[in-house]
Amino acid sequence: MKSVMNASLKSFLKSAAGALLGFFIGLIICKLAGESPIKVLKVLYQSSFGTGYDFGMTLFYTAPLILTGLAVAIPFKAGLFNIGAEGQLTIGALAAAWAGVLGAHLQSPAIAIGFAFILSFLAGGVWGAIPGYLKAKRGSHEVITTIMLNFIAAGATAYFTLYSIKDPDSSQAETIPIPPVFHLKPFQIFNGAPMGELILVLIGIVLLLHFILWNSVWGYELKAIGENERAAETYGISKQKVWLSSMFVAGGIAGLVGVVEVLGNAHRFKIGFSADYGFVGIAVALVARGNILGILPSAFLFGILQKGAGSLDLETDKVTRDLSYIIQGLIILGVASEGIWDSLKLIRRKKNA
Amino acid sequence: MSAIEFRGVSKRFGNFYANRNLSFQVKTGTIHGLIGENGAGKSTAMKALFGIYPLDEGEILVQGKPAKIRNPVHAMKFGIGMVHQHFMLAGTETVLDNIILGHEPGWIWIKRDQALSELKKISTLYGLHFEKWDHPVSSLSVGEQQRVEILKLLYQRSDVLILDEPTAVLTPQEVKELFQNLKKLKDEGKTIILISHKLKEVLEFTDAITVMRRGESVGTKVTAETNEDELAQMMVGRPVSFTYQGERKMFANASDMKPVVRIRDLSVESSTEPVKKVSFELRPGEILGVAGVQGNGQSELLRYLTDPKKFTKSAQGEYFFQGQDASHLGPLEIRAKGMGLVPEDRLSEGLLLQQDMTENFLLGQHQDSRYQKNGLLLRKKATEAVNAKIKEFDIRPPFTTVWSGRMSGGNQQKLVIARALDSNPSVLYVAHPTRGVDVGAIEKIHDAIVQERNRGKAILLFSSELDELMDLCDRMLVFFNGEIRSEYKRSEFDTWSIGRVMGGGDR
Numbered sequence: 059m060k061s062v063m064n065a066s067l068k069s070f071l072k073s074a075a076g077a078l079l080g081f082f083i084g085l086i087i088c089k090l091a092g093e094s095p096i097k098v099l100k101v102l103y104q105s106s107f108g109t110g111y112d113f114g115m116t117l118f119y120t121a122p123l124i125l126t127g128l129a130v131a132i133p134f135k136a137g138l139f140n141i142g143a144e145g146q147l148t149i150g151a152l153a154a155a156w157a158g159v160l161g162a163h164l165q166s167p168a169i170a171i172g173f174a175f176i177l178s179f180l181a182g183g184v185w186g187a188i189p190g191y192l193k194a195k196r197g198s199h200e201v202i203t204t205i206m207l208n209f210i211a212a213g214a215t216a217y218f219t220l221y222s223i224k225d226p227d228s229s230q231a232e233t234i235p236i237p238p239v240f241h242l243k244p245f246q247i248f249n250g251a252p253m254g255e256l257i258l259v260l261i262g263i264v265l266l267l268h269f270i271l272w273n274s275v276w277g278y279e280l281k282a283i284g285e286n287e288r289a290a291e292t293y294g295i296s297k298q299k300v301w302l303s304s305m306f307v308a309g310g311i312a313g314l315v316g317v318v319e320v321l322g323n324a325h326r327f328k329i330g331f332s333a334d335y336g337f338v339g340i341a342v343a344l345v346a347r348g349n350i351l352g353i354l355p356s357a358f359l360f361g362i363l364q365k366g367a368g369s370l371d372l373e374t375d376k377v378t379r380d381l382s383y384i385i386q387g388l389i390i391l392g393v394a395s396e397g398i399w400d401s402l403k404l405i406r407r408k409k410n411a
Numbered sequence: 412m413s414a415i416e417f418r419g420v421s422k423r424f425g426n427f428y429a430n431r432n433l434s435f436q437v438k439t440g441t442i443h444g445l446i447g448e449n450g451a452g453k454s455t456a457m458k459a460l461f462g463i464y465p466l467d468e469g470e471i472l473v474q475g476k477p478a479k480i481r482n483p484v485h486a487m488k489f490g491i492g493m494v495h496q497h498f499m500l501a502g503t504e505t506v507l508d509n510i511i512l513g514h515e516p517g518w519i520w521i522k523r524d525q526a527l528s529e530l531k532k533i534s535t536l537y538g539l540h541f542e543k544w545d546h547p548v549s550s551l552s553v554g555e556q557q558r559v560e561i562l563k564l565l566y567q568r569s570d571v572l573i574l575d576e577p578t579a580v581l582t583p584q585e586v587k588e589l590f591q592n593l594k595k596l597k598d599e600g601k602t603i604i605l606i607s608h609k610l611k612e613v614l615e616f617t618d619a620i621t622v623m624r625r626g627e628s629v630g631t632k633v634t635a636e637t638n639e640d641e642l643a644q645m646m647v648g649r650p651v652s653f654t655y656q657g658e659r660k661m662f663a664n665a666s667d668m669k670p671v672v673r674i675r676d677l678s679v680e681s682s683t684e685p686v687k688k689v690s691f692e693l694r695p696g697e698i699l700g701v702a703g704v705q706g707n708g709q710s711e712l713l714r715y716l717t718d719p720k721k722f723t724k725s726a727q728g729e730y731f732f733q734g735q736d737a738s739h740l741g742p743l744e745i746r747a748k749g750m751g752l753v754p755e756d757r758l759s760e761g762l763l764l765q766q767d768m769t770e771n772f773l774l775g776q777h778q779d780s781r782y783q784k785n786g787l788l789l790r791k792k793a794t795e796a797v798n799a800k801i802k803e804f805d806i807r808p809p810f811t812t813v814w815s816g817r818m819s820g821g822n823q824q825k826l827v828i829a830r831a832l833d834s835n836p837s838v839l840y841v842a843h844p845t846r847g848v849d850v851g852a853i854e855k856i857h858d859a860i861v862q863e864r865n866r867g868k869a870i871l872l873f874s875s876e877l878d879e880l881m882d883l884c885d886r887m888l889v890f891f892n893g894e895i896r897s898e899y900k901r902s903e904f905d906t907w908s909i910g911r912v913m914g915g916g917d918r
Contacts, residue, residue, distance in 0.1 A: 275787070288760055293743075294718075
């Protein structure tokens with residue numbers, strides 16, 4: 059147990075060092091572009107922690123990334139690469155909006171919000187389970203099917219938004235607003251930023267999933283299939299069951315982005331609301347190295363950068379939004395180039411020899 | 412003149428010496444055996460020779476001159492080549508393309524004709540009799556693939572050929588053929604280094620043998636002047652017995668006991684090798700051996716016995732386990748009825764290499780009520796159990812947190828066997844229990860198997876080592892071409908008779 063903790067701590071430190079390295083290179087590029095790195099750091103700090111509102115907004119950007127990061131990391135443990143979080147969250151968000159239509163008569167906020175929660179989870183889960191099922195039954199590769207289902211999700215949600223539950227009073231492509239009983243209340247200290255108790259719930263979900271994956275028989279089977287499919291099957295673990303269930307859970311968790319967006323922020327479903335959360339989630343999971351707890355700092359880091367991208371664009375002369383994305387990319391590269399540490403060690407050893 | 416000489420070579424990993432002051436010479440134009448237990452430093456020495464690991468101390472001489480080899484490609488320039496245990500071939504490409512890969516003649520277009528005529532010359536010169544140049548590699552037998560690897564080295568003009576455990580995957584006939592070929596190469600002046608842990612082979616086919624233990628050379632012997640016992644003692648550091656020395660309990664009414672496994676007219680369709688109309692019974696207190704050259708249906712039989720559910724469409728016949736029809740059950744259900752399994756290949760079928768011992772111990776037992784409650788694993792209990800097994804089976808290193816992939820073959824196998832025995836099964840399906848296992852561990856494993864028999868367990872033992880089967884079994888079934896060709900009682904065991912049946916002949 060102790061060595062497990064040490065190993066994951068070590069891998070976390072490696073990630074953090076990689077992220078710092080990438081960030082450092084990013085600052086050098088800002089310098090080359092003619093902007094003082096100190097100023098960049100200051101702006102980033104101000105934009106993410108400066109006021110209650112800023113911090114609330116940072117958390118608002120972080121929340122969907124926690125969910126999509128999980129949606130990538132969980133199937134990854136079972137050896138699956140889920141590129142479909144984007145589609146799963148879109149379906150989940152439409153389901154959250156639809157919960158408002160179906161539950162228009164509901165009086166109790168707890169029941170209403172719970173209803174939307176469950177509907178988003180189920181809708182995203184079913185959407186995620188489709189590639190799981192196709193892989194289990196027909197051997198279709200999940201990377202292909204999840205990508206394709208992203209397009210289908212975009213088309214299908216657009217159709218339902220425009221033809222089934224469109225807001226007749228709006229000229230935008232958006233659904234009927236959900237009744238106030240569904241609204242999530244933001245914290246006062248965030249001064250208008252749309253984030254409240256929900257962030258605590260999301261942290262709770264991360265902790266719960268960490269516990270389940272490490273302690274449950276289900277988590278064990280997931281890991282066994284992911285590590286050695288043939289051995290796991292020889293000892294009676296069904297890969298079909300594992301693929302289907304892990305993709306269902308992943309899709310469901312991605313679907314909860316709908317709760318963050320629809321119940322917490324827009325109070326309706328808008329076509330194209332997602333800032334590529336599903337794809338940034340892949341980076342979040344990568345930086346966390348598949349470690350479930352690592353999703354939290356990793357998503358927060360990307361939340362800061364997403365929030366900061368806008369501020370940097372406005373408050374500096376040279377650092378545009380595109381340059382911010384370059385910095386994000388460098389951080390991912392820094393973490394991904396794990397081999398760098400080993401080769402640094404080797405160089406040091408050779409010098410000593 | 413030495414083709415290769417190690418002079419005081421040391422290679423450290425941290426404080427651990429994988430090779431320490433290693434010195435030995437390989438004479439030109441000989442077959443030289445390099446033997447030692449797993450982890451004795453044989454592969455480190457070879458990796459040092461190929462420049463994969465830089466040396467910490469000492470030097471390596473090639474043809475009498477100090478050589479600083481930087482990497483395997485560079486090693487080719489010194490005329491050194493290696494046939495790895497797992498072949499490095501592209502299965503879908505032709506034999507010719509595999510051989511010339513990296514050394515294609517021609518500049519823009521590959522001059523395959525030129526390469527082919529050269530290869531034909533090489534093949535005749537060394538008497539290798541190879542014809543299938545335009546066949547895809549995947550259509551060749553394992554023995555033929557190995558010959559392709561050797562041809563590749565000859566085409567690259569290697570003078571020193573290193574073969575890593577070349578016989579591990581071969582049938583007895585192929586082994587014989589391989590060594591005939593190696594002898595021809597030797598006669599043409601090539602030098603061959605044979606890495607192996609099979610003492611019999613090394614004794615039969617080499618000119619000299621270097622024994623390694625704990626990274627050092629224990630000594631180099633002229634093959635004609637040594638024997639199995641001496642080599643084994645050098646390898647392990649203590650005398651080793653090759654036959655089971657313990658008690659063998661007699662069961663008075665053995666043949667009256669009710670069979671625990673009954674197979675009748677079992678046929679299994681398979682893309683590899685079908686099982687055809689097989690019938691046998693397995694009783695408590697006996698070890699029933701399944702002999703046969705690899706690839707005659709034994710693997711398919713074992714796979715069926717452990718997971719008949721998977722074969723509901725492709726198998727016919729009866730499978731009774733503990734008196735009940737088992738032909739529709741999955742691995743966990745049969746296990747729950749009292750099956751323990753030691754699978755054929757522990758690396759691909761038995762272990763999670765990047766998980767620790769506890770996690771590996773749980774594999775297959777993860778739904779057992781002893782190790783889970785309400786869907787949550789009881790890891791503490793599992794770890795306690797593993798600690799007890801570590802003591803019982805002398806598993807090393809003795810820490811439950813070690814990744815199974817970092818353990819030696821023998822210790823991995825002990826872990827797999829300990830896991831199979833943990834649920835106190837009444838039936839054990841054991842396949843190749845000592846394959847790739849060091850001599851010291853073989854004794855322990857054989858002891859454990861016979862002791863289970865003495866406790867009244869029914870054991871079905873699959874092995875490609877006839878000596879092992881003859882030593883341990885009470886009865887033996889000989890497979891050929893998917894059928895049971897003959898059955899032998901212990902009193903009838905005879906190497907030559909069984910060997911004939913294994914090859915498709917008569918008793």
